[in-house]
Amino acid sequence: MRILVAIKQVCDPDQMGRLHLLENGTVLDRSCLDRFANPFDEYALETALRLTENGEVPQQRLGDVVAITFGDTASEVVLRSALALGATRAIRVDATDTAIDAQMVAKSIAHLARLQSADLVIMGKQSVDGDGNEVAQRVAAILDWPQVISVAAIREQSNGLLDVEREVDDGTLILRIALPAVVSVDLRVILPAAVRSRHTSRGFEYPTGVRYASLPSILGAKRKQLDVIPLSELTDPSHRVLNHARYQLRRPRQGCQLVETVDELLDRVAQHAPDVLIERTRP
Amino acid sequence: MIPSSVHKVLLIAELDERDAPSPATLAAASLAASLAEDLECTWSTLAFCSAPCRHSSLRLMGCAEVFECSTSPAHGRLSEYLAPTACDLVRERQFEYVIGPSTSLGKDLLPRIAGCLDAAYIGDCSGFRREGSALSLLRTIHAGHIAVECRTASRNVVLAARTTAFDRIRLRSSPCPSVAVAFVEPMSSARHIEVVGLERPQAQRPALTEARIIVSGGSPLGACFFRVLGPLADQCQAALGATRTLCDLGHAPAHLQVGQTGKIVAPDLYFAIGISGSIQHVAGMRDSKVVVAINRDTHAPIFAFADFGMVGDLFELVPEITQAISRRSSGR
Numbered sequence: 066m067r068i069l070v071a072i073k074q075v076c077d078p079d080q081m082g083r084l085h086l087l088e089n090g091t092v093l094d095r096s097c098l099d100r101f102a103n104p105f106d107e108y109a110l111e112t113a114l115r116l117t118e119n120g121e122v123p124q125q126r127l128g129d130v131v132a133i134t135f136g137d138t139a140s141e142v143v144l145r146s147a148l149a150l151g152a153t154r155a156i157r158v159d160a161t162d163t164a165i166d167a168q169m170v171a172k173s174i175a176h177l178a179r180l181q182s183a184d185l186v187i188m189g190k191q192s193v194d195g196d197g198n199e200v201a202q203r204v205a206a207i208l209d210w211p212q213v214i215s216v217a218a219i220r221e222q223s224n225g226l227l228d229v230e231r232e233v234d235d236g237t238l239i240l241r242i243a244l245p246a247v248v249s250v251d252l253r254v255i256l257p258a259a260v261r262s263r264h265t266s267r268g269f270e271y272p273t274g275v276r277y278a279s280l281p282s283i284l285g286a287k288r289k290q291l292d293v294i295p296l297s298e299l300t301d302p303s304h305r306v307l308n309h310a311r312y313q314l315r316r317p318r319q320g321c322q323l324v325e326t327v328d329e330l331l332d333r334v335a336q337h338a339p340d341v342l343i344e345r346t347r348p
Numbered sequence: 349m350i351p352s353s354v355h356k357v358l359l360i361a362e363l364d365e366r367d368a369p370s371p372a373t374l375a376a377a378s379l380a381a382s383l384a385e386d387l388e389c390t391w392s393t394l395a396f397c398s399a400p401c402r403h404s405s406l407r408l409m410g411c412a413e414v415f416e417c418s419t420s421p422a423h424g425r426l427s428e429y430l431a432p433t434a435c436d437l438v439r440e441r442q443f444e445y446v447i448g449p450s451t452s453l454g455k456d457l458l459p460r461i462a463g464c465l466d467a468a469y470i471g472d473c474s475g476f477r478r479e480g481s482a483l484s485l486l487r488t489i490h491a492g493h494i495a496v497e498c499r500t501a502s503r504n505v506v507l508a509a510r511t512t513a514f515d516r517i518r519l520r521s522s523p524c525p526s527v528a529v530a531f532v533e534p535m536s537s538a539r540h541i542e543v544v545g546l547e548r549p550q551a552q553r554p555a556l557t558e559a560r561i562i563v564s565g566g567s568p569l570g571a572c573f574f575r576v577l578g579p580l581a582d583q584c585q586a587a588l589g590a591t592r593t594l595c596d597l598g599h600a601p602a603h604l605q606v607g608q609t610g611k612i613v614a615p616d617l618y619f620a621i622g623i624s625g626s627i628q629h630v631a632g633m634r635d636s637k638v639v640v641a642i643n644r645d646t647h648a649p650i651f652a653f654a655d656f657g658m659v660g661d662l663f664e665l666v667p668e669i670t671q672a673i674s675r676r677s678s679g680r
Contacts, residue, residue, distance in 0.1 A: 171463060323657045330656055
């Protein structure tokens with residue numbers, strides 16, 4: 066199985082205070098924020114690794130995991146880290162973060178999936194800075210492949226089909242897909258028994274969370290193949306469908322009133338949200 | 349000059365088991381109606397249902413016409429089946445805007461339609477702003493911390509309406525006409541996916557996205573989540589919510605998670621109990637009308653997003669609040 070894993074470098078969500086607006090709110094300055102791999106994309110990589118191994122022998126890769134990212138040379142750090150964790154190869158699509166939109170990224174990933182003869186494209190369900198939740202669906206549309214988004218579990222069957230669980234508003238939807246396909250993953254995909262390849266025995270459980278790289282594998286990652294492809298080789302870099310015109314910081318509420326007693330609390334709630342908590346009894 | 353189409357806006361409706369539009373659809377319909385008014389055009393609806401649609405309210409939302417497409421319930425959950433029909437209708441009738449509710453199906457289907465149409469997609473759209481000839485579509489990024497005005501540069505624009513941002517559209521008394529549309533032969537991808545089953549949790553309380561009151565708990569509740577918060581929720585007919593940590597620890601089911609990666613809610617009253625107020629949780633509840641926070645730590649970030657707060661032990665305060673509400677409801 067050959068899996069393409071898309072990894073985005075995102076801004077640290079705990080450093081929102083360092084976001085600044087420039088030029089009358091038309092530019093969002095994120096330069097003061099630390100960057101790291103989008104957590105959902107790390108889960109996507111862990112999913113890809115679990116699908117291409119026997120959980121009991123994780124040193125032995127039984128498939129091909131190709132990590133890709135979009136950005137300048139600085140973004141290669143997420144690819145080196147993916148290689149250290151077990152990805153077999155990596156591709157950086159040379160692009161400027163502010164000059165690309167979701168459709169451009171999706172077209173490029175779709176193009177790469179064809180070039181690389183991928184069986185599966187996996188990514189996080191959304192980036193924690195852009196909050197888009199759209200690239201996987203677009204890739205699937207462009208390729209005319211089946212898609213399952215916000216995936217909580219994947220179990221590979223002996224015939225190569227995947228049984229996939231997805232959390233929906235009214236419960237958990239269980240789907241069966243044939244490859245090639247596109248998947249985006251949610252938080253619970255990293256639980257111990259959430260993802261299992263056909264090589265892994267049924268009772269096997271992973272530790273919760275994503276794996277860590279050993280020192281030898283970090284050193285070894287430097288020798289693994291990392292290709293750089295210009296964006297223009299994959300899609301028209303001038304064709305944007307969306308632009309951000311203006312930004313605005315949203316402030317927290319003004320002044321929380323701390324109260325001492327439960328009665329005082331309920332009085333305040335009754336004043337500000339009348340008839341919500343306690344319906345006024347009619348005379 | 350090419351005459352502009354009078355039907356520019358298409359709503360994709362989601363229906364309940366009785367073929368009535370879901371509450372989320374009625375909220376998205378408000379966005380469709382106000383956008384159509386701004387563009388000085390009419391709007392239409394596409395519904396995947398058992399045709400002819402069994403419930404009349406679909407045709408009472410105030411649109412010019414309803415396109416009904418007969419679809420089996422299993423296919424109705426799969427974008428691989430629905431997207432080709434929607435895209436064909438958009439191309440044939442020259443719709444410019446496609447709007448749906450930001451539900452689990454909407455978030456699956458609408459970006460796929462955008463991908464097919466080479467269109468811009470605005471997820472969790474909270475409205476629009478008109479400045480002369482420029483139309484900006486509004487959403488937030490960075491976990492709700494930054495509001496952004498989006499401008500589109502594509503022929504079609506697809507919007508997922510943040511359902512908490514819009515009131516449900518008021519139903520009219522006279523129905524609009526309905527037009528049957530054929531189910532378009534799905535793309536090849538549809539042959540490679542099937543629904544095996546749906547596991548539904550037992551719902552004893554109001555749905556999180558529809559409740560007027562939400563009682564939400566964080567990790568300090570641990571295994572006592574249901575035992576401590578359940579009586580309060582029952583007392584005020586509230587939905588229960590939880591933080592990601594509490595769900596990940598297995599003390600609350602995943603479908604109760606409120607936050608950036610869970611459900612986005614905006615009830616009239618939100619109780620944040622033992623919730624520190626991480627940026628990810630706040631992203632899911634910051635638009636609630638009144639927020640009450642209860643926490644042991646005076647410096648918990650949640651207080652910055654609350655209207656009223658109490659500092660203290662939740663295991664003592666929550667039962668006390670439950671009893672006080674009970675006393676007041678029964679007229680003391």
